Structure formats: structure tokens, C-alpha cells
Amino acid sequence: MSKRRSSIAIPSLNVLDRTANIGRQLAQALRSAIARGELRPGERLPSTRTLAASLKIARGTVVEVFDQLTAEGYLEARVGAGTRVAAALTDASPAIPPAPAEPAADDAIDLPAPAARLISIARALTSHPPVPFAISVPAAGIAPDDNWRRLGNRVRASKQAAPSGYQDPMGLLELRLAIAEHVRRARAVHCEPEQVIVTSGTQQGLYMAGRVLLSRHDPVWAEDPAYPGLTAVLDDLGLRTHRLPVDAQGMNVERGLELCPEARAAFVTASHQYPIGMPLSMTRRNALIAWADRNRAWIVEDDYDSELRYAGHPFPSMQGLRPSRVIYLGTFSKVLFPSLRLGYAIVPPPLAEAFAGARAILDRHSPIAEQHVLAAYMREGYFEAHIRRIRSLYAERRAILLAALERALPQGCQVQPSDQGMHVLLWLPEEMDDVRLAARALSAGLAVRANSPMYAAQPARAGLMLGFGGFPQAQLEAAVGELSRLLQALIA
């Protein structure tokens, strides 16, 4: 066993390919020989000089390979005693070859419990192709325009926005300044840049708010129906969610006070209820704030599209009414474009660092170059000009959609009044299966979102969310015609 071999008789060594990496081949051949038992634990190898000579390769290559296999634990080197196959390989369980045979086919994998749940979420949150009536499709040629690209090229060429190391999880300070300025002016949000955390959008804002504010099993309020991305977060965090019905004044806060006054947080789309569209009334806003004050609870205000208001004045934000109890979430997905993945959270100052910690755990921070671009876009006035332009374009397209629906829709369908956003909600006759209709529509080249799956506790009401922003007149009108045919067929 301790006799040193003067050569190694390993078949694969005879077929060394001299045009490829010799060392790598030698290492692999030795590993295989050990695995197959051709070289046994404790057995001495030839000296590096001998082996190099016998293989007609550089001695340095053999030395490197021996070092490598020693590091891997295949070989052991003792001073003066040469190199041996590691004795430890005998200690290991007998079932340890270098690559134990695969024990079962992939399809035999037992899914971990969370995985099964996450698979159904992946299916529920599937994004739509850019066909009518997908929401959040930026209008071609305008959103955002060539200014965005040219400015981007310029900004990225500057040293500031060049490739760099890890950055502040709160986001780029210049961007946070621009965001604070924007929300103060446009949404009456009270904040300093220190309260602004750049997010990758509302979805992450909701997840972070959940992580920072709440512990598992904490009771919370949410609207019913609600944004499915919120429902997924609340479930994922193991919260006890009380779903409050939505009426003409928005979320029924009184119902929350009956059901669970001790809730720790309320998640609300106050300015434009998602998916239905009404704002939360002032009475309800005040009741919600009074509750939060009394119970030291939190209000998470998802203000996803209030830049896009077509009539009346926007409601001032809830955050402006009570900055110390509200987490305000905004996004650039609607006014700019979703694939940018930038948004923001405005949080009470004592919570800012905790949000930074949540971000650090989740993904550290948003990419920096585009934050520089967006900061410049806002600072140089492009952003406001862009909002004005898309607001006017979207208002026009919305009017086209509403007129086309008016003309073409069968009895029993009805548009929910709303003055804001990138979609309108079409109520369907009660008996209609909106999920089935949405599936049929997708086969027919229309992307509509069914309303009924967004209800959790209340009786679901059938409806469709119709986005209009990304599609010119002819496309919208043709799509309404197609939708009308599908509806007629289901009613008939």
C-alpha cells in the first residue's frame, strides 16, 4: 500500500488531448481513477518529476494538479513522504463516489410547501402581452420619448453614473431630492429627502412596508377587492388580513372598526381604489387617521397613478394629513414605464433606516445608472412635461374607449365612473364568468383582467379592467368591437 508507484496506469491518461488544457485533463483523470478505485486511499503516487516525464508534460503542470487535488481533499502531501491518495476517503461513508449517481428523476422532486404556493402566485401575477387592453403599456413614441434615451446616454457617459460599487440602500440622493420635490408639489406630501427610499416599484414598497411594520400573525386591514400583488404579499408575510368591503366612498373603515379595531396597519389605495376606481372619501380618510392615531397603527397609502387625473382636482394625499402614521408609496411604472423598475416610499423619519435595512436584506439597492438618469430627467423638467403630455394623450384615449364602449356594449354591461388612471372598469352582467371571458379574450388577442378573482371575503362581482394608454384610436375601437362580440356570444 505504501509502495510508491513509478507510473500510473490510467487508461484516460493515454488519450490526453495535447491541444487542450493538459492540467485539467490530468486532474480529471486522477479524480476518476480514485473514484473507480484504480488508485486506493493511502496509495503513494509517483513523484511529480517521474509523472511529468512519463507523460511528456511540464513538471509544473503536475505540481499544480497535485496541489489542486490536495486542496480538493483527494490527495495528501506529507513532507518527505511524497503524495498519497487521501486516507480520509476511506473514512467517508462507502456511498461516496465523487459524483454519486442521481437518486431519482427530476419529476420525483417533492416540492417544498412554500414552492407550491409560489407557483400559483406566479400564475396569478402573469403579465399581459402588449395588446389591448393591457394596462401599463407605455404609449409608443411618447412614453418616454427620445429625450429619455439621449439624456440617458449623456448621463451614463459622466463619471458619476459610471459602473461602481455598492451604494446606499436608500437610493441615490439626487433622485430622492427630486422625488421629494415632486410629491410635495403634486401630492401635498410632507417630506424631506431623508424620508424617501427609492424602491423598484410599488410591489417592493408593499413588501418592505410589510416587513418593517408588521410581525407574523399581526392583524391588518385591506380593501376587498384589492390589488393581487398586495394580497400575495400579505399572505406571504403570514398576516391576519381583514378584508373590508369597498363602497361608493371606498374602503369601509367603519367595518374595520367593528371587525378588528386592533389591526396594526391598513393598506389602502386612497386616491383611486384598485381595481374599481373611486377615491376614499374625506370622511373615511379622517376616520382612518383617527383610528391610526388612537391605536398607533399604520396606514400604507398606495398612490399608484394619481398623476393621471383627467377631471376635478386630485385628493390631497393621506400622507399630507398625517405624515407620522402614513407610509406613502409611489411608482414611475405608470407615468414612465414598468420595465424601468423604479418607485419610492415616503416614510416617517424614525422608520427610514429600518426600510433601508429591509432593502439591504432583500436586494441591497436599485441599479444606480438609471437612478442618475431619472434624477436628471426630473431635475431638467422633462418629467413634468412628460406627465402633461401623457395626461392629455391618455385623456383622449380614455374618451375614445368610453365612447366606443357606449356604442358597442350589450345590455347589462356598465362602466364604473372614475376620473383617474390607466384603466376603466367594465362591470359585466352578474351571472357572467369574467375569468372564462378573460381567457377567451386572450386567445382572441385581447388582454383583459378579470375582476372577480380580486375579491377575498365579499361576493365577487364580475368585471373587466380595460387599459387604454398604450393604444391608438383604431386599435382601441377594433378591440372594443372584438370584446363586444365575445360578450354577445357569452350572453346568447
Added chain:
Amino acid sequence: MSKRRSSIAIPSLNVLDRTANIGRQLAQALRSAIARGELRPGERLPSTRTLAASLKIARGTVVEVFDQLTAEGYLEARVGAGTRVAAALTDASPAIPPAPAEPAADDAIDLPAPAARLISIARALTSHPPVPFAISVPAAGIAPDDNWRRLGNRVRASKQAAPSGYQDPMGLLELRLAIAEHVRRARAVHCEPEQVIVTSGTQQGLYMAGRVLLSRHDPVWAEDPAYPGLTAVLDDLGLRTHRLPVDAQGMNVERGLELCPEARAAFVTASHQYPIGMPLSMTRRNALIAWADRNRAWIVEDDYDSELRYAGHPFPSMQGLRPSRVIYLGTFSKVLFPSLRLGYAIVPPPLAEAFAGARAILDRHSPIAEQHVLAAYMREGYFEAHIRRIRSLYAERRAILLAALERALPQGCQVQPSDQGMHVLLWLPEEMDDVRLAARALSAGLAVRANSPMYAAQPARAGLMLGFGGFPQAQLEAAVGELSRLLQALIA
């Protein structure tokens, strides 16, 4: 109470600023009047025609304001009965003014339990300024070079990479193809593009793996010491973590088999233990795989820097040995740059959709434009060329650092041998306080990471992580001189 006022005596209406938005001023004046009780619940307002005439403003403006306040819940309109202050305002609790007074100062905010914990994480995970010896600072002028920017400008000008709607949470298919090709060739990873999920880096990969594979209180194995970002994730997910000591062969798998053979997953930096630097030996790899097979447990392989190997051959990935049990995590933060925020997870096919669901909940997907740029960078061969260049540059800088340390270091300090990565670990004399030293170094303009806080269960060993990639010779040598002075002062 039901008498209709023929005019409204609201002081603020007398000071309407005719150069600004009249409607907004009128709405605010009415809200304030209602709040102050100047207009009482149930009280009828003048007709829009009368009010418009009395204020000398367009009737349409008044109609809009009434609509707005009706939507907000301040007013009620009944057909034929005119517009009244909402009766509901009386039902609400007496403590409901439009903006109830702030009940307490911000500093009286009671931090939610998770927030306090996240604040300490934010502090622990603070990133370093780009001074020696910060790790992950891209080398100026090389990482990545002008090709990256020019290619980026070209790609973003194409229609493909233009602003768009929501995309696949798995990431851009072209990029997933390029990643699959890269890891197959460079790391012997067995995978198809369907198994590749684009992440925003290793941190997110670790979080997603935790969410998909594990439920709260599940037992897991982790190395000791370990990457603090991993420790934060394991704590955040409420897992029962068994910390296994690291010896010359890497994570002590035998200890895990004694402590908790029923663990559901093992998190391991197999190719380059973080922070110390040795690879996991082949014997340990096989023992780990045998354990995973037996217990249907998972191995999460964090392979953060194996492209940067300076001697010997890289170990083949664990994933290549057992594709069905290993989640393989890679990142572009080390070979390209951290502020790009792109990485990847390679997962067994049955888990791919669950990872997509986790991503959808957390933040939907990574920004798309840079995914297009990176895919082109890889496809057109720039990426491989870049790796070759930085590997050679970093090898040189590493040698400079090691030589300078050799010359300058006081007795009792010792460099941990390692052939890979962007940092070397310097062991300090046992009694030395590496945290204090790191703080002093930061004041002196040096960014070093203390080793001892990365231990959880084993006795902490004092050491410093020294990054070298981002700094040329003169800067590295001066920094070693400064570090040596700080060390001498502490030893003396």
C-alpha cells in the same frame, strides 16, 4: 337647516387669487369652512349658477368643485334637492376635523418590533466608500470598459430594449440563454435556460431560495463564519440555523450530521468560503450531496467569485454534481460591477416557477434595458474578454498586496492562503479587537471589514478582509503602510 343659502360668507373666498387656480382655491375654502363648522352637515349650498355669479367665476368651475367635494364626501347631491354639506359628517366621531391635530412628536413613535431589528441590519450591512481595501470596487478604466457604455447606447436605441410594460419575472430570455452558456462552460453547471432566473444579485438569490425552499422554523445549516447578508436573510425568515465550523476543508459537514441531520437546506460558499477563502474539499462535497440525497434536502451554493481564480483549476460546481438538489447562485457584481444589480439563480426545473413567483411578490422583475445590454455583451464576446482582462489585472494587484503585506506586517499577522476572489483575509493576533481596528481604519481612510462579527457559534477569530481589485499599486502600497501603522499602534 334645509334653507338654501343664496351666498356663502366664507372669508377666504374674498381673497381668491385670480392669477392662480380658482377651482382649487374654492375647493379648499369650502373644505375649511366645513371643517370649521361655518358650513354645517345637512346645510344646502347655493346653486352653482348663483355661486359662480357671486364670485364672478365660470359656472363650470363651480360644478367641478362641487363634483370634487361630493367625491371626497364633503358634499351630497340629490336630484332636485340641490347640493348639501354631507350629513355623514355628523355621524363620524366628533374628533374628525379634515386634518386632526398631530397627536405626538415624531420621536415619540414606537418602533414596530421588526423595524428595530432591521435598523441594526442596515448598520451592519453598510457599504464601504471606494477607498482601499473596499471589496467589489470596479477597477477604473477597465471594469467594464467603454465597450459597455457604447454597446449600451446602441442596444437601448433598438426597439427591443425601449421602454416597455411588465416582463417575465424569470428575466429576459436572451440573457438567460447567455447565462446558461456561461455557467455550463465556466463552472460545469448542468442547466437549460428554463432553469435560469435572473436576480438582482446574490442577496436576492439567497432571499428567494429561503422563501421558496423553506418554511418558518425549518432547520438549516450555514457556515460559521458566514456572509452577513446570508445571516440576515436566515434570521429574517425565522429559520433555525445550525452554524457549522469551517476548517481547512471548508464547512464541517460531519458536524452538521451530528447536530441536525434533518436540516432542510445547507447554505455553502463551496468554491471560496466567505470570508476565509478555502474551498470545500471533495470529500465534504460528496458527504453534503449524500446527505441531501438521503434527506431530500437542498444545497444552496453561493458561487460569488469563482470566475476570479488565480492558480490551480476551479473546483467544478456542486450543482454539476447533483443538479436536482442544488440551487446555484451567481452574480455579475464581482466580474462586472455591483451597481448593475444583476445576478442569477440556476434551479432544478420543478422549482423554476416557484422562484418566478417569489420574484413576482418581491419586486416583479429586474429592469429590462440593462438585461438586453448584458445579453449583448455576453453574446458578442465582450464578457469573456473582460473576465480575462480583470483576472490578469487582479492577479497582479493581489501579488502586489501580498508582497506589501509580507514586507510591512507586524509579527502575529498572517495571510490566509487562497487562490481566488477579490479579497485576501488577514488574520490578526488573537487578542486584537478587529471591529475597533476597522473603525479606526475607516477614520484613516481605509475600508477594511472585520472578520469576528461574522461568527455566530464558534469562538470568533480576529481578522480583516482586504479587497485589492479597485486599486493600483501605489495606492495599495500606501494603504498597507497605513494599515501597518494602525496595527503597530494597537499592538504596542
